[in-house]
Amino acid sequence: MKYLDEFRNADIAKKLADDIHRITTRPWAIMEVCGGQTHSIIRNGIDQILPSGIELVHGPGCPVCVTPLDVIDQALAIAGQRGVTFCSFGDMLRVPGSRKDLFQVKSEGGDVRVVYSPLDAVKLAEQLPDRQVVFFGIGFETTAPANAMAVHVAKTQGLKNFSMLVSHVLVPPAIAAIMTSPKNRVQAFLAAGHVCCVMGMRQYPALAERFHVPIVVTGFEPLDLLEGIRRAIRQLEAGEARVENAYERVVTVEGNVPAQKMLAEVFEVCDRTWRGIGTIPASGWRLSEAYRDFDAALRFDVSGIRTLESPLCHAGEVLQGALKPNQCPAFGKECTPRTPLGATMVSSEGACAAYYHYGRFREADPVTA
């Protein structure tokens, strides 16, 4: 497939892997920030062709995984109300709240719908004037522009029956939080290419300098990831700590300026709780004062929800790179994609789900077919 096959070429992958083996003289721990990168690494088996000393630490960049439990419970409470049409991206439906998930709300009669764009939810609000249409606006800087646009359009059109449950999170504060954690082992970052596509690269040099850590903006295809890893190791071996762009076909230094303007208008920075990790200062977005009327958490009475996280779940340590999914005592036992204890076992970007699906069978011989 055009624009994808070129970045999955086995011969070039081998050359990059050979080069990585050649330049690596000692063990390094590199974190890929984004869950999409984790998924691609495991799906393609990239970790299998790296030198044994290179450890890929899976980062917190899975929007489904880090959305806090109280927000999930708020979503479940809103979605179950009469007169509400609750719209979400598909993979949020199976994320466990304290007691159930959105699929169960749906089976109990809740009007829960999967949409592909928040603008579809706005359209739905136009079509269903008698219903309150709520969109579950979660994710990183990648999903935020479309969500901002949806709220902006709803306001422009004067839609009274559209609102958004917002729980956006931001990458740079998470990198800072990881680097200041006493348990931190990460020595270099593969920054999330699609986040940088929106936000540009200006936020990263300060982080690279402050923590003396190489940050390589990296894409998602096998060759993108191998090139990102190669550049990170080259910096580590040379004792450097710079920001590099290994995803130049998508990412520019300034990013998507119109999207940034829309974000600045609709959202404002706030403290945010990350599921399994805790509160990180100034690490999220909420609707700004001018758009507060569209905040579903204010429109519906969802205060006083008491959350209940499974005591067996170690998702927080997994998300911070302190624990590999298969080192968790519940992995594959109490916790499977069918009976997930934490969100990391749900999303296809979640590290635990990726390990469960792809990671348990590593050393087969080549197929002769």
Add this chain to the structure above:
Amino acid sequence: MAETLDFESWTCPLPLRDYPRVVLGHGGGGKLSEEIVEHLFVPAFGNPTLNALGDASLVELPPGHVAMTTDSFVVRPLFFPGGSIGELAVNGTVNDLAMAGAVPQFLTAGFIIEEGLEMATLGAIVQRMAAAAKRADVQIVAGDTKVVERGHGDGLYINTSGVGVVPAGVARIGPDRARPGDKVIVSGTIGDHGIAVMSVREGLEFETVIESDCAPLGTLAQSIVDNTGRVHVLRDPTRGGLAATLNEVARQSKVSIIVEDRQVPVKPQVQAACELMGLDPWHVANEGKLVAIVAPEAADEVLAWLRAHELGRDAAIIGEVRADRAGMVATRTAIGATRVVPLPLGELLPRIC
């Protein structure tokens, strides 16, 4: 008979014309039921057995093991690029019979119709069923119609049951018969049907139309089964896709299956749609493909036979069966690593970003 009626622009013959939409009475067993049978179903499906309109139909079967199966069809929307619930209802059951090595013979058809369905829609679907039955060379010999109140169904559900006969002398085929060393063959591109349905259901607009592969697999399957016993397993990878089918075979045969990812045929437009939605073509449904697991010495010959059939032109050997790690399906990735192919959980969920 089917060919006497206009396939697409079907119009109701009298007296159905008085009812532009199906009403509860059409399932009530009275005059209206009689009219819908006599003026809609019998003209479309008509054959001497059905025309007798007895409580049960009597049929003659050739010698051999009798294969029986049943399936219900609840697809939404009722029409999609490359087919409709009508073709699916025939081919789905025909293909289940074919995967047992049977020659499909007879079908029954049960219709659960939601009150208010346009008679023209029902007519078009029945026409398509009739054409599909003709193509698959099966007769629809019994039927039933029920009408449920508006709001209690998605327009139309169809159940079909089928009877076929495994010709005398044909060696047994079954999902528990894969043996280490066997080769895995798929008869063509995967994921076409699921993406075709999803593209209209979700209102996604692609630059090209992706058509369902919905087709009867009877003659394709018959072209490779014989009395030598070299074909061990035949499956049609419908819901759950290739991943589910291979996992089921691996479990039931107590073997592992290793697939070379690059050998699995996927249409570029299906691959593109899957990339967009964050889906894996391995998990997406097919309605006109079969997976054959065959003795290694027969693989090239079976591949040639499949490719000689119009439904098997893109057939490919995609992998092989191993003795170790029973129950596991794995694939060699493009960059030469190995990963497990899991059994899909159920509903396909598009990814967030």
